[in-house]
Amino acid sequence: MYQVSLTAIPNVPLVQSRDSVGDIVMTALQDANVSLKEQDIVVIASKIVSKAEGRVISLSTITPSDRAREIATISGKDPRIVELMIQESKAILRVKPGVVVTVHRLGFVCTSAGIDRANVEEGTVSLLPQNPDESAAKVRHLLMEKFGVNVAVVINDSFGIEYRAGSIGLALGVAGVPALLKGNSDEKDIYDRKRNVSILFADEISAAASLLMGQSSAGIPLVVVSGLQYPVTEESRITDLVVSSQIDSDLAEQGQS
Amino acid sequence: MYQVSLTAIPNVPLVQSRDSVGDIVMTALQDANVSLKEQDIVVIASKIVSKAEGRVISLSTITPSDRAREIATISGKDPRIVELMIQESKAILRVKPGVVVTVHRLGFVCTSAGIDRANVEEGTVSLLPQNPDESAAKVRHLLMEKFGVNVAVVINDSFGIEYRAGSIGLALGVAGVPALLKGNSDEKDIYDRKRNVSILFADEISAAASLLMGQSSAGIPLVVVSGLQYPVTEESRITDLVVSSQIDSDLAEQGQS
Known part of the structure; x- marks a missing residue:
């Protein structure tokens, strides 16, 4: 069996x-x-x-670009996290309230470029x-x-x-x-x-x-x-x-x- | 453990x-x-x-509608199968060459309304x-x-x-x-x-x-x-x-x- x-x-x-x-x-x-x-x-x-x-980043070290601020306004996401999404992505595929769909630099599509606040210290996020x-x-x-x-x-x-x-x-x-x-x-x-x-x-x-x-x-x-x-x-x-x-x-x- | x-x-x-x-x-x-x-x-x-x-259907019993023929032309799918997709769906969400995305009558999104030729007899298809x-x-x-x-x-x-x-x-x-x-x-x-x-x-x-x-x-x-x-x-x-x-x-x- x-x-x-x-x-x-x-x-x-x-x-x-x-x-x-x-x-x-x-x-x-x-x-x-x-x-x-x-x-x-x-x-x-x-x-x-x-x-x-070492792919855990302190958000205090990130300065969002104009483009990141724009996407943050539409999506309602933290502009610093959006800045990291842009850096981690080849392209942004869709932006809607609550969701940013990215083409990750590794080649696949995922939301927020896989950036995540869970299980890392307050004020930091993990990248893939x-x-x-x-x-x-x-x-x-x-x-x-x-x-x-x-x-x-x-x-x-x-x-x-x-x-x-x-x-x-x-x-x-x-x-x-x-x-x-x-x-x-x-x-x-x-x-x-x-x-x-x-x-x-x-x-x-x-x-x-x-x-x-x-x-x-x-x-x-x-x-x-x-x-x-x-x-x-x-x-x-x-x-x-x-x-x-x-x-x-x-x-x-x-x-x- | x-x-x-x-x-x-x-x-x-x-x-x-x-x-x-x-x-x-x-x-x-x-x-x-x-x-x-x-x-x-x-x-x-x-x-x-x-x-x-008994959800296995013989394609010879299906007469495609005009709408089914239209979608079949764009998608390249068999018009009789498209007719079944329409019957099995609340709505057609997207039609592209090779793919028809449907909102199934059961409420979820799937391609071809889940209709499948595999593991059923030649000339028949299975519905969900x-x-x-x-x-x-x-x-x-x-x-x-x-x-x-x-x-x-x-x-x-x-x-x-x-x-x-x-x-x-x-x-x-x-x-x-x-x-x-x-x-x-x-x-x-x-x-x-x-x-x-x-x-x-x-x-x-x-x-x-x-x-x-x-x-x-x-x-x-x-x-x-x-x-x-x-x-x-x-x-x-x-x-x-x-x-x-x-x-x-x-x-x-x-x-x-």
């Missing part, structure tokens, strides 16, 4: 700037007496990666990690060295879905596991017809892990997924999940490209 | 019209020697619910279940009676996410488990600040189960989620996940409301 287990790793310490994410993950796994098996996937909340990489794929790959290599097995790492975050009333865990960075699982030409439906379905595999892994990470107070930033079947890959990148052409066409419609 | 397990139930038979979904689920669980425990969640692929409810919450509730009551414990049921389906390159399992119907998990006023972040985060809980459960349901050929429409902590509710509805105001405002922008 095909069974997958999700294990929340307890007691991950509060992360400080310049901590090594790999060391933190390793220590937490050891303290929890969890050793990784072949093809286990470690899912890490992006917040602790951001913190370790500098390069989540690279951060995931670093942790992966450390874990593979330590445990002597092939494992994967996914970095997840909470994102909104258009027309839906809350947030869901989606993938932000991947290493060792496909971001997108493509139906290949051998893939057929139960009536033996060819199908070309692509599954947002890393997003589904991220959503699953988010179930255990839970609400903000839970403070569980680390979940191990065991038993999931997938093709090991060295080539996976988070941008495999992104339809750039759709983003470009929407930007072109606004005269931004 | 907080642990959740996902079990794919094998050998679910091909479902025929007028089968009882509850009986099918029960038989599959018994054949797999799986008995449900308190707060287990049974996730069912919407496709088998549609089939059991008539009332997925009700279908979920029926199965739930049967399972609770049979196993003598409180369990929940989620019906899931594959949906696209805007700007993302594939599909993800999201919730279509719920019974016994919150669709949306609201951060209540006691909920605080790790710095003890109040947070009002709402989590698309049934969507995360659906995505997790979809990992095991896998590609179309896998044909695993039934997954049991064990060990997940959640508040039991009798009041959950799939529309808890939907931001109707956002849909209404987008429709109003098009002069459709």
Whole structure:
């Protein structure tokens, strides 16, 4: 019987700037007496990666530009946070009361460029990690060295879905596991017809892990997924999940490209 | 340690019209020697619910209207399928080459009104279940009676996410488990600040189960989620996940409301 287990790793310490994410993950796994098996996937909340990489910014250091003030007026957002959104983005896709939709410099669309006030000190905000794929790959290599097995790492975050009333865990960075699982030409439906379905595999892994990470107070930033079947890959990148052409066409419609 | 397990139930038979979904689920669980425990969640692929409810339509019986032909010309979709989309929807939100975005009669936004050619006989398509919450509730009551414990049921389906390159399992119907998990006023972040985060809980459960349901050929429409902590509710509805105001405002922008 095909069974997958999700294990929340307890007691991950509060992360400080310049901590090594790999060391933190390793220590937490050891303290929890969890050793990784072949093809286990470690899912890490992006917040602790951001913190370790010093991506927590004090708002008092930010001077908003005229453009940031304009967008802040329409959206009702703090102009300093809007200034950071602009710096973190390739483009601003939509501004409405209460929402700024951005094309993040990493290539995907998200609200507020992923900038977040939760679980950081008052007066500061966290930015997304500098390069989540690279951060995931670093942790992966450390874990593979330590445990002597092939494992994967996914970095997840909470994102909104258009027309839906809350947030869901989606993938932000991947290493060792496909971001997108493509139906290949051998893939057929139960009536033996060819199908070309692509599954947002890393997003589904991220959503699953988010179930255990839970609400903000839970403070569980680390979940191990065991038993999931997938093709090991060295080539996976988070941008495999992104339809750039759709983003470009929407930007072109606004005269931004 | 907080642990959740996902079990794919094998050998679910091909479902025929007028089968009882509850009986099918029960038989599959018994054949797999799986008995449900308190707060287990049974996730069912919407496709088998549609089939059991006779929601598989032969395209030869459909005559497209003028409006359906118009939308078919722009989108490149089969005019008969577009006719069904119109019948299944409150409104058509966007039409572009390759995509028709609909407001489904059940209240949420999805492409092609959830109409799908996969895993049904050639020349037919499946529509979404008539009332997925009700279908979920029926199965739930049967399972609770049979196993003598409180369990929940989620019906899931594959949906696209805007700007993302594939599909993800999201919730279509719920019974016994919150669709949306609201951060209540006691909920605080790790710095003890109040947070009002709402989590698309049934969507995360659906995505997790979809990992095991896998590609179309896998044909695993039934997954049991064990060990997940959640508040039991009798009041959950799939529309808890939907931001109707956002849909209404987008429709109003098009002069459709």
